[in-house]
Amino acid sequence: MIKRxxxxxxxxxxxxxxxxxxxxDVKAAFEKAIEKETSVSAKEGLTDTLRSMELSxxxxxxxxxxxxxxxxxxxxxxESRIEGGFVGxxxxxxxxxxxxxxxxxxxxxxxxxxxxxxPGNNIGMNIPYFTYKFVPGxxxxxxxxxxxxxxxxxxxxxxxxxxxxxxxxxxxxxVIDNYIASTRAGAICPPSVLGIGIGGTANVAANLAKEAACxxxxxxxxxxxxxxxxxxxLYDAINRLGIGIMGIGGDTSVLAVHIEYAHTHxxxxxxxxxxxxxxxxxxxxxxxxxxxxxxxxSPNWFGGR
Amino acid sequence: MSAxxxxxxxxxxxxxxxxxxxxxxxxxxxFTCRSRFQRYIFDENNKFPFDLGDRNILIHTGIIAIRENxxxxxxxxxxxxSIRFEKWGARSIEEWNLRLICGKTTMGPKTAExxxxxxxxxxxxxxxxxxxxxxxxxxxxxxxREELGSIEAPWLLKLDKLGPFVVDMDCKGNNLYDExxxxxxxxxxxxxxxxxxxxxxxxxxxx
Numbered sequence: 001m002i003k004r005x006x007x008x009x010x011x012x013x014x015x016x017x018x019x020x021x022x023x024x025d026v027k028a029a030f031e032k033a034i035e036k037e038t039s040v041s042a043k044e045g046l047t048d049t050l051r052s053m054e055l056s057x058x059x060x061x062x063x064x065x066x067x068x069x070x071x072x073x074x075x076x077x078x079e080s081r082i083e084g085g086f087v088g089x090x091x092x093x094x095x096x097x098x099x100x101x102x103x104x105x106x107x108x109x110x111x112x113x114x115x116x117x118x119p120g121n122n123i124g125m126n127i128p129y130f131t132y133k134f135v136p137g138x139x140x141x142x143x144x145x146x147x148x149x150x151x152x153x154x155x156x157x158x159x160x161x162x163x164x165x166x167x168x169x170x171x172x173x174x175v176i177d178n179y180i181a182s183t184r185a186g187a188i189c190p191p192s193v194l195g196i197g198i199g200g201t202a203n204v205a206a207n208l209a210k211e212a213a214c215x216x217x218x219x220x221x222x223x224x225x226x227x228x229x230x231x232x233x234l235y236d237a238i239n240r241l242g243i244g245i246m247g248i249g250g251d252t253s254v255l256a257v258h259i260e261y262a263h264t265h266x267x268x269x270x271x272x273x274x275x276x277x278x279x280x281x282x283x284x285x286x287x288x289x290x291x292x293x294x295x296x297x298s299p300n301w302f303g304g305r
Numbered sequence: 306m307s308a309x310x311x312x313x314x315x316x317x318x319x320x321x322x323x324x325x326x327x328x329x330x331x332x333x334x335x336f337t338c339r340s341r342f343q344r345y346i347f348d349e350n351n352k353f354p355f356d357l358g359d360r361n362i363l364i365h366t367g368i369i370a371i372r373e374n375x376x377x378x379x380x381x382x383x384x385x386x387s388i389r390f391e392k393w394g395a396r397s398i399e400e401w402n403l404r405l406i407c408g409k410t411t412m413g414p415k416t417a418e419x420x421x422x423x424x425x426x427x428x429x430x431x432x433x434x435x436x437x438x439x440x441x442x443x444x445x446x447x448x449x450r451e452e453l454g455s456i457e458a459p460w461l462l463k464l465d466k467l468g469p470f471v472v473d474m475d476c477k478g479n480n481l482y483d484e485x486x487x488x489x490x491x492x493x494x495x496x497x498x499x500x501x502x503x504x505x506x507x508x509x510x511x512x
Contacts, residue, residue: 041471163509240492
């Protein structure tokens with residue numbers, strides 16, 4: 001039985017970690033980008049960002065003040081036994097978000113959509129937002145994503161229904177055009193992690209795109225060769241566009257391209273793109289039935305990638 | 306491209322010398338502003354809550370600040386996207402006598418025209434480096450915090466060589482990203498070609 005006091009503490013630590021500590025894969029992607037960048041300004045921008053992110057761990061302050069939407073992904077073991085059940089987990093998450101906001105690890109960003117009124121603690125209608133996946137086993141894994149407004153509001157999330165007749169060319173054009181439009185003037189804080197969802201209904205494609213952007217390990221490959229090849233082709237093509245960090249021009253325009261797909265009605269193929277900003281904040285933990293807690297380096301949402 | 310250390314209040318000469326691509330560090334008095342505050346002033350016709358005096362540096366940002374030992378402590382700072390304030394951009398420059406706006410994503414044509422007319426520039430960061438900036442900022446005060454919420458309220462800041470930021474809109478009507486657009490447009494055609502997207506490709510119209 002997973003005890004309430006154990007998951008309460010683990011959830012708070014995971015939120016704090018997600019907001020303040022750079023993920024290992026993001027750090028590695030920055031180091032690689034800095035090494036190959038030839039633009040002096042872009043190299044300075046990448047280097048400054050990495051230095052600031054490293055300082056966040058020391059100062060225990062947010063990697064970026066826009067901690068955005070608090071979004072949670074919960075991988076629930078089918079045989080897991082939890083004190084208070086999943087309602088207890090959701091209560092603990094709401095309490096931890098409010099506490100992290102009060103302590104300045106999160107910014108009170110969530111407002112009423114019509115009035116702009118500020119609850120002051122990031123708690124409101126449908127926020128935090130929860131997504132579940134059920135898997136064999138008796139542990140649970142909880143991922144916190146701080147989804148910033150830059151990468152969400154300024155063109156980072158888009159979709160188009162592409163005719164089956166238009167094939168791969170249609171899908172590729174949609175991705176390239178979306179990415180260029182959303183990175184202009186640094187709108188989505190590039191170099192971003194680009195997630196692409198292909199197939200399913202439009203909302204399924206959009207969810208897959210968001211999960212691909214926020215939950216995949218940077219640089220991991222889709223296990224199916226056709227999609228792995230498409231990821232690689234798009235990654236190479238986007239990094240030759242010259243967008244650069246914050247859109248000022250440079251060699252690194254995207255940190256990774258991740259694709260997830262669903263089978264679909266081929267009357268029209270939903271192609272969705274979603275981006276996570278360059279600081280790509282997320283953190284995950286696993287809580288086992290024996291109440292041991294493991295902080296994970298990567299969300300493991302797609303099992304091994 | 307040159308680097309400038311500017312001290313507010315800024316004079317006309319301070320900003321007319323700036324060209325797109327120049328690097329700027331800011332000192333002096335500034336204030337923060339976001340859409341809830343601009344709606345409060347311009348759409349809801351409320352009185353400006355403090356004497357602006359010659360404070361003519363505006364920063365689009367939503368800071369994180371906590372109260373510690375009866376003083377405000379700045380926890381994090383990053384300029385935010387300016388394009389969403391386009392509706393009120395020109396009016397802000399004119400009525401608040403702004404010489405410089407620090408934000409992100411530049412602004413639209415109406416603001417650009419007012420920048421040209423009233424001599425004002427827009428600058429943006431080329432990194433996400435809150436921790437390299439927060440030691441250059443002191444919080445002087447805040448207004449309307451209860452009414453608008455912490456991040457939408459206008460904060461008064463004292464800056465000490467805050468930067469580097471890049472001039473992306475000068476007061477001659479130039480925009481840095483128009484230049485990047487030209488390069489990207491050429492590279493896009495190469496990308497299409499490498500990805501096997503024919504120049505004749507057109508989407509099948511489904512709706």
